Every structure is written in C-alpha cells, then in structure tokens.
Amino acid sequence: MAVVTLVGVYALVTWSRQPPSPVPADAPPTVFSEARAAPLLRHLAADIGSRPQGSSRDAQSAEYLAQRLREIPGLEVQVQDAQGALVGPDRAVAYRVRNILARLPGREPGAAVLISAHYDSHADAPGAGDNAVAVAAAVEVARALAAGPQPRHDILFNLNGGEEYGLVGADAFLQHPWAREVQAVINLDAAGPGGKSLLFRATPDAAGLLKTYASSVPHPFGSVVGEDLFRAQLVPSDTDFRVYRDRGLRVLDSAFIEDGYAYHTPLDTPERVTPGSLQHVGSNTLALARALAEQPPPPSAQAETSIYYDLLGGVMFVYSARTALALAGLSTLGVLGALLVAWRRGGVSPKAVGWGAAVTLAGLLAGLCLPVALALLEAYLFKRPHGWYATPSLAWLGFGTLALVGPLAVASAWVRRAERRGVPGAAQALTLWAGGLLVWALLQGLLVALGAVVAYLACWWLLPGALGLAAACQWPRWRAVLAWVAFLPGALLTAQSGLLLLELFIPVAGRSGPVIPFDPVIALLIAFIVISAALTGLPALLPQRRLGRAALALSLVAVLAAGVLALRSPYTPERPKRVTLTHADEEGQSRLWVDGADFLELEGLLPGLSTSSRHGTAQQHRISEKPTGRQAPSLEVIPAGEGPEGTRRVTLRWHGESGERLSLFIPRKALAGWSLTPPLPTLPEDERTYTIHALMKPDVSWEVTLLLRGAAPVKVQVRELAEGERTPALESARAALPSWVTAGTRIVSLRSLSL
Incomplete structure (x- = not known):
C-alpha cells in the first residue's frame, strides 16, 4: 500500500503537469490557437536564429514583429527606439534598444493592462523557449483580442529587446507615454522550452491580480515557492519583472522551467518545445488579459506577499499572508486538540507524545544526513559528482531511498524497545502519529518565524493529520485507513512543489x-520531500515488525544506486556539459580560455588541457593561441576641459562592431560624474572599480563624458566582448569537443588605458 500510494501520487502529479492539447488553426478567431502561433515561433528561432541585442538579426526580428502586429486590424503599433542607462551601486548598463509596442484601444481610458515578452535571445542560442514561445503567444493573443469585442480598458504589448543584455527593454518602455497608463503587467519568460508556464512571482500589491488569475485562466499553474527562491538568491537569473516591480507596477511573472538543459544553449530549438506549451501560455494569457481589462482589481490595501498555488492544475488557491498566519495558528490549535483527544481517548500520554516527537526528530535528522553524506562521498571521495545530472531518476533512487532509511531505522529501533516494554502495536502507531504532528507544528512555527512562504505546505499535513488522529482515537479499527487518508493531501501538495523544485534545480x-x-x-531537496512524507506517513505502517528489514533493503538499493551514480556519465548530447570558449587578446598576448559551468573537471576535454594548464579556479584553463585577428577596440579619448572643484572632463567615443559590448573598469575614487542619464550615484572613494557597460548598435558610435578627480592620469581597464562570435581557433576547439558538451563562444580584447 505504501509503494502503491507513493507511485500513485507521483503519477497523478506528473499527469497534472502535462500541457493542454494544441488548438488547431481552424478554431474560432477569438480563441487562442497554437497552430496559428507556431509559425512565428519557428521563424524567430529557426529562420532568424539567435538574436543578441545589437545584432543585425535582432533588428530583423524587430522589423518582422512590427510587420506581424500591423497586420492585425484595430491595433495601433509603434516602434520605440530608446536609450538610457540602468544604474546600480557598482555598475551601469548604458543601452540603445528597440521595442515593438502595440495598443488595443479600450472603451474607457486608463487602467491599461501590459503584456510583456522579450524577443532577443542569448548569443549562443536560437531562443525558441527563451523567449520566442512567449513572443509568439503574445502576438496570437493580440490577434484573438482584436477579433473579439472591444475591451473596457486598453491592452498594451511590449515586445522588447535587450532583456538578455540587462533587462533594458523593460526600462526603455517605462520612458514611453503609454507606460503611465499601465495598472497591471503580465510578464512572460522562460528558463527552458518545455512544460507549462509557471506563475512563480507576484509583486506584494498584486493580490487582486492573483485572484483574477485564479478565477479566469483555464489552466492554472503556479507556486509561491518561487518567492522564497528569489529572496534567497538561489536562482542564477532574473526577468523583466524586477524592472517593472522596482518602478511601482503590479506584476505577475510567468516562465517555462522544464528542460532547463537547453536554456541559453544551441539546443533551445523549436523542436525542443513541448507540444501544448505554447497553447498553455497563450490560453492563460488571453483569458487573464480579458479579465483584467474588463474589471481591473484595485491595488491591495497592504503590500504583503500573497500565498498562491494550484492543486493538480485544476484549482488555484490565493490568500493573504494574514490568512496564512491564521491557518498556521488554526492548524497548531488543531494539533493540540488532537493530542488532547489522543491522551483522553487513545491513551497516549504527554510523555509518550514526547517520545514520539523524539523518535520523529531523530529519524528526520538521520533522513537528512544520510543522503547528504552519500552526496559528499560521491563528490569528494569517489570524485564522481553529478552522476544524476542527465538521469534524475538516479537521484531519487540514491538520495530518496537513503532519506527513507533514516526514519525507518530509527522507528524500527523504537518499535523493538516499545515491544519489550509491552506497548501494543496500535498505541505505537498513535504515539508516533502524535509525535510527528508535534514536530510538523514546530517546523511550521520555524518557517513562519523565518518568513518562508513555503510554510503553507505544513497546513496540508497538520490539519488533515490532526483530524485523522482524533478520528482514529474515536474509531481505532479504522486507524490505518484514516492515516492514509490524512496522508494524501500533504503528499500531493508537497510532491507538486518538490518536483517543480527539482525540475528547476x-x-x-x-x-x-x-x-x-x-x-x-539535490540530496537535501529530495530528502526534504521524502522526510515530509515520512513524518506523518510512518504511523500508517505500524504495527509493523519489518521496518528494520525495509530499512536494510532500502540501504542495499541506495548502495547500488551510489555505485551507478559513481559509474554513470553525468552528461548526454541532450543534457550536455556547459563550457565557454573564449579567444582573448590581452596586452600583446593571445590565449584560448576554457571555462566550465559546473564543478566537474575539464581534464582531457581538449588537447592541451592538463593539470599544468590550470589558471585561477579548477574550472578555467588557458591554452596558448594565435591572435584573434580582430582590431583593438576603437576607443577615442578626447580631453573635454576642466570640470567643477578640481575635476576634469574626458570624452570617450567607441566605434565597435554591431552587437559588441564595451566595459570600462574605472577606479571609484577617480570617478566624480558622467554624461549618462540618470546621474552617477554617490560612490565611496576607495580602490574598487566601477563598471560601465555599453552595447554597439549597427552604424552608430557610442560616447560618454566622464568627470574625473584630479590631474593625475587615471588607469582604466577596457574590455571589448563579442559573444557568439568565432575565430578559426574557436571553431577548431568546438569541433574537438565531445558530443556531450555544448559550448558558448566569445572573443575578447583586453587592455589598459590612461585617461
């Protein structure tokens, strides 16, 4: 029954994550059709290909999208060419970007809804999932909206460039007059080309948007756990959501997260996009945009994180942080009430509950430590980490079984002790059940105190568990059945969130x-999923004298899995190792750099890579190479006269090639101001550097005037970077790589300059 239940939960959750069936091209015009949207996806990702900001393909994409939107009757289309700078405490990104904007006029002014998706891609990727799927969906949504009744309020579209360069297209849109009308933003992005589009972030004042999403979209799919991940900086990327949020707009952020192996690689092709993925994001976006434009919800009275998540893709729960706190309090009271019933009717004394909690805690710690110990052995003793990377089922087999061994072994030892003391089997089960609920209540309190939104999962274990325990004390003959019924709600919700996390990580x-x-x-993630089930699932197995044998059997499975993990190659051509090949000219010398993106060594990957050729970290190697053959950065230095209070002005004018990026590394103590907008923030006058990034657009030079302190020359480091470009040396290196490696390429010129 335990195995059948767990397999059933896994199968049900996996089934619920399948995208809907694509709608054919002959569907009614007001309906979203994947078949109608797919040609645009294929044109962007296959015919045009990679579309890095500033390149000719980037300009070609913008022209094509403007043409497609102009073909839709009733849309007002504008091409926005904007420039500006995103300025932070340690760097500035100066940009010139082109956005394709469209407006579907409403019956009433104000309260516009914005649908935003970036059309540029990483330099090394065709960008089918990131982000041609979202762009194709947005254009088809615009067509379906224009074919229907006129909305009450305007619906705007920002198909923006420069997201991969630093979220600059969203920043540029906020300069446009239309931006002042926006009351709600739907941002569409991707970290992979497959599955459903996950709603994973919302601004604290977007409770009304979330409720509208829950009530309007046909295929709800969301998890507030993403809020915790971004707060803890565990996701190594960001989206335009951040720009819109920082400017005070209410935003919902959705993205594809499945098949992240293809993200920012040449594998991100239209063939990799899951059938139905385009239908899912399009159908949901169309329904949400219609609902928001017809009845825009007012801003939330209080800015607080809302709790939201779906149940098997059928229903969406949305409630406030205060409601979540009330539910946490209610579930804790429910546990206390169940413990009282267990004492009065089930004969489980407070001392027994303490023993049950101690056994549960010991099993929890063992269940967490054993998988982590195996992970460390694989990485450092056997020196074979990441064996599960291309075969995630091995992670479940190795780490998951060990996570179960801990609580099973501890419970087995306790059962034997209880039997020697004459404790009946039913009492053993009730004791462990009560102790598990108490531990869950303590964990919930800890999560609430830390402000972790994932605390909502505890309620799904505690409330059914407390009701089940109280009922089992009333009707002891049904104890096992009640325990399984109480187990299922928490198991379903935890499996949903856990599988999403693993799909991402x-x-x-x-x-x-x-x-x-x-x-x-990965071991900890899997262990937490398994342990959360074991905390309340074990009582359903008692009385059971074979827990020790089960723990031993699972230990043997884990040992076998560990052997397979150590022997298994972590990579396949479909799930490859990532490296970056860089051909660099630096102060008269030329080198080929090879950087690995994960912990595994690069020895033997290319001829000339050996222990003696390591440089810096264990993942970066250098091989002597001929010069790139590219000209040094064409950077004019033009003295521009004296500045105020002992400063001087120097103008830099850059003539690079389209799509190239210039970086200036300037000592903060020397930098007093610049000609960029917005102005330079106040910087500490120390030895650290401030970085200014600039991107070259076709046939246009870039220049900046710097305000420098003092008359002494200022040493500035200059870097010119061309991502996705290749020299003969880079082509040769790429050809020599194994089939299970995917390589990004770039050409770099580095030099020092005195200003």
Missing part, C-alpha cells in the same frame, strides 16, 4: 559554477 546544477558540487543541494 537539476538543470541549474549544470551552470551553478565551480565553487561546490551540487550533489548536497
């Missing part, structure tokens, strides 16, 4: 950096 391990192996992180 296992591919992220391939670009997590060389600092630590990702094995312990």
Whole structure:
C-alpha cells in the first residue's frame, strides 16, 4: 500500500503537469490557437536564429514583429527606439534598444493592462523557449483580442529587446507615454522550452491580480515557492519583472522551467518545445488579459506577499499572508486538540507524545544526513559528482531511498524497545502519529518565524493529520485507513512543489559554477520531500515488525544506486556539459580560455588541457593561441576641459562592431560624474572599480563624458566582448569537443588605458 500510494501520487502529479492539447488553426478567431502561433515561433528561432541585442538579426526580428502586429486590424503599433542607462551601486548598463509596442484601444481610458515578452535571445542560442514561445503567444493573443469585442480598458504589448543584455527593454518602455497608463503587467519568460508556464512571482500589491488569475485562466499553474527562491538568491537569473516591480507596477511573472538543459544553449530549438506549451501560455494569457481589462482589481490595501498555488492544475488557491498566519495558528490549535483527544481517548500520554516527537526528530535528522553524506562521498571521495545530472531518476533512487532509511531505522529501533516494554502495536502507531504532528507544528512555527512562504505546505499535513488522529482515537479499527487518508493531501501538495523544485534545480546544477558540487543541494531537496512524507506517513505502517528489514533493503538499493551514480556519465548530447570558449587578446598576448559551468573537471576535454594548464579556479584553463585577428577596440579619448572643484572632463567615443559590448573598469575614487542619464550615484572613494557597460548598435558610435578627480592620469581597464562570435581557433576547439558538451563562444580584447 505504501509503494502503491507513493507511485500513485507521483503519477497523478506528473499527469497534472502535462500541457493542454494544441488548438488547431481552424478554431474560432477569438480563441487562442497554437497552430496559428507556431509559425512565428519557428521563424524567430529557426529562420532568424539567435538574436543578441545589437545584432543585425535582432533588428530583423524587430522589423518582422512590427510587420506581424500591423497586420492585425484595430491595433495601433509603434516602434520605440530608446536609450538610457540602468544604474546600480557598482555598475551601469548604458543601452540603445528597440521595442515593438502595440495598443488595443479600450472603451474607457486608463487602467491599461501590459503584456510583456522579450524577443532577443542569448548569443549562443536560437531562443525558441527563451523567449520566442512567449513572443509568439503574445502576438496570437493580440490577434484573438482584436477579433473579439472591444475591451473596457486598453491592452498594451511590449515586445522588447535587450532583456538578455540587462533587462533594458523593460526600462526603455517605462520612458514611453503609454507606460503611465499601465495598472497591471503580465510578464512572460522562460528558463527552458518545455512544460507549462509557471506563475512563480507576484509583486506584494498584486493580490487582486492573483485572484483574477485564479478565477479566469483555464489552466492554472503556479507556486509561491518561487518567492522564497528569489529572496534567497538561489536562482542564477532574473526577468523583466524586477524592472517593472522596482518602478511601482503590479506584476505577475510567468516562465517555462522544464528542460532547463537547453536554456541559453544551441539546443533551445523549436523542436525542443513541448507540444501544448505554447497553447498553455497563450490560453492563460488571453483569458487573464480579458479579465483584467474588463474589471481591473484595485491595488491591495497592504503590500504583503500573497500565498498562491494550484492543486493538480485544476484549482488555484490565493490568500493573504494574514490568512496564512491564521491557518498556521488554526492548524497548531488543531494539533493540540488532537493530542488532547489522543491522551483522553487513545491513551497516549504527554510523555509518550514526547517520545514520539523524539523518535520523529531523530529519524528526520538521520533522513537528512544520510543522503547528504552519500552526496559528499560521491563528490569528494569517489570524485564522481553529478552522476544524476542527465538521469534524475538516479537521484531519487540514491538520495530518496537513503532519506527513507533514516526514519525507518530509527522507528524500527523504537518499535523493538516499545515491544519489550509491552506497548501494543496500535498505541505505537498513535504515539508516533502524535509525535510527528508535534514536530510538523514546530517546523511550521520555524518557517513562519523565518518568513518562508513555503510554510503553507505544513497546513496540508497538520490539519488533515490532526483530524485523522482524533478520528482514529474515536474509531481505532479504522486507524490505518484514516492515516492514509490524512496522508494524501500533504503528499500531493508537497510532491507538486518538490518536483517543480527539482525540475528547476537539476538543470541549474549544470551552470551553478565551480565553487561546490551540487550533489548536497539535490540530496537535501529530495530528502526534504521524502522526510515530509515520512513524518506523518510512518504511523500508517505500524504495527509493523519489518521496518528494520525495509530499512536494510532500502540501504542495499541506495548502495547500488551510489555505485551507478559513481559509474554513470553525468552528461548526454541532450543534457550536455556547459563550457565557454573564449579567444582573448590581452596586452600583446593571445590565449584560448576554457571555462566550465559546473564543478566537474575539464581534464582531457581538449588537447592541451592538463593539470599544468590550470589558471585561477579548477574550472578555467588557458591554452596558448594565435591572435584573434580582430582590431583593438576603437576607443577615442578626447580631453573635454576642466570640470567643477578640481575635476576634469574626458570624452570617450567607441566605434565597435554591431552587437559588441564595451566595459570600462574605472577606479571609484577617480570617478566624480558622467554624461549618462540618470546621474552617477554617490560612490565611496576607495580602490574598487566601477563598471560601465555599453552595447554597439549597427552604424552608430557610442560616447560618454566622464568627470574625473584630479590631474593625475587615471588607469582604466577596457574590455571589448563579442559573444557568439568565432575565430578559426574557436571553431577548431568546438569541433574537438565531445558530443556531450555544448559550448558558448566569445572573443575578447583586453587592455589598459590612461585617461
């Protein structure tokens, strides 16, 4: 029954994550059709291909999208060419960007809804999932809206460029007059080309938008757990959501997260997009835009994170943080009430509850430590980390079984002790049940105190568990059945969130950096999923004298899985290792750099890579190479006269190639101001550098005037970067890589300059 239940939960959750069936091209014009939207997706990602900001393909994409939108009757289309700078405390991104804007006029002015999706891509990727799917969906949504009744309020579209360059297209849109009308933003993005589009972030004042989403979309799919991940900076990327949020707009952020192996690689092709994914994001966006434009919800009275999540893709729960706190309090009171009933009717004394909690805690700690220990052994003793990367089922088999061994082994030892003391089997089950609920209540309190939104999961374990325990004390013959029924709600919701996290984080391990192996992180994630089930699931197995044998059997499975993990190659051509090949000219010398994106070594990956050729970290190697053959950065230095209070002005004019990026690394103590808008923030006058990034557009130079302190020359580091470009040396290196490696390429020129 335990195995059948767990397999059933997994199958049900997996089934619920399948996208809807695509709608054919002959569907009514007011309906979203994947078949009608798919040609635009294929044109962007296959015919045009990679579309990095500033390139000719980027301009071609913008022209094509403007043409497609102009073909839709009733749409007002504008091409916005904007420039500006995103300025932070340690860097500035100066930009020139082109956005394709469209407006579907409403019956009443004000309260416009904005649908935003970026059309540019990473330099090394065709960008089918990131983000041609969302762009194709937005255009088809515009067509379906224009074919229907006129909305009450305007619906705007921002198909923006420069997202990959630093979210600059969204910043540029906010300069446009239309931006002043926006009351709600639907942002569409992707971290992979597959599955459903997940609603994973909302601004604190977007409770009304979330409720409208829950009541209007045909295929709800969302999880507030994403809020915790971004707050903890566990996701190594961001979206235009941040720009809109920082400017005070109410925003919902949705993205595809499945098949992150293809994200920002040449594998992100139209063929990789799951059938139905385009239908899912399009149908939901169309329904949500119609609902928001017809009846825009007022801003929330209080800015607080809302709790939202779907149940098996059929219903969406949305409630406030105050309601979540009330539910946490209610579930805690329910546990206390159930413990009282267990004492009075079930004979479970407070001392027994304490023993049950102690056994549960010991099992929890063992269930967490054993998988992490295996992960560390694989990474450091066997030196074979990431064996699960291309085969995630091995992670479940190895780490998941060990996570179960801990509570099973501890419970088995306690059962034997209880039997020697003459404690009946039914009393053992009630004791462990009561102790597990008490531990869950304590964990819930800890999560609430930390402000973690994932605390909502505890209610789904505690409330059914408390009701089940109280009922089992009233009707002891039905104890096992009641325990299984109480187990299912928490198991379903936890499995949903857990599988989403693993779907995201296992591919992220391939670009997590060389600092630590990702094995312990994956082991902990799986262990938490399994342990949460074990906390209240074990009582359903009692009385059971074979828990020790089950723990031993699972230990043997884990040992076998560990052996497979150590022997298994972590990569396949479909789920490859990521590296970056850089051909660099630096102060008269030329080198080929090879950087790995994960913890695994690069030895033997290319001829010339050996222990003696390491440089910096364990993941970066250099091979002597001929010069790139590219000209040094064409950077004019023009003295521009004296400035105020002992400063001087220097103008820099850059003539690079389209799509190239210039970076200036300037000592903060020397930098007093600039000609960019907005102005330079107040900087500490220390030895650290401030970075200014600029992007070259076709046939247009870029210039900036700097205000420098003092008359002494200022040493500035200059870097010119061309991502996605290749030299013969880079082509040769790419050809020599194994089939299970995917490589990004870039050409870099580095030099020093005195200003």
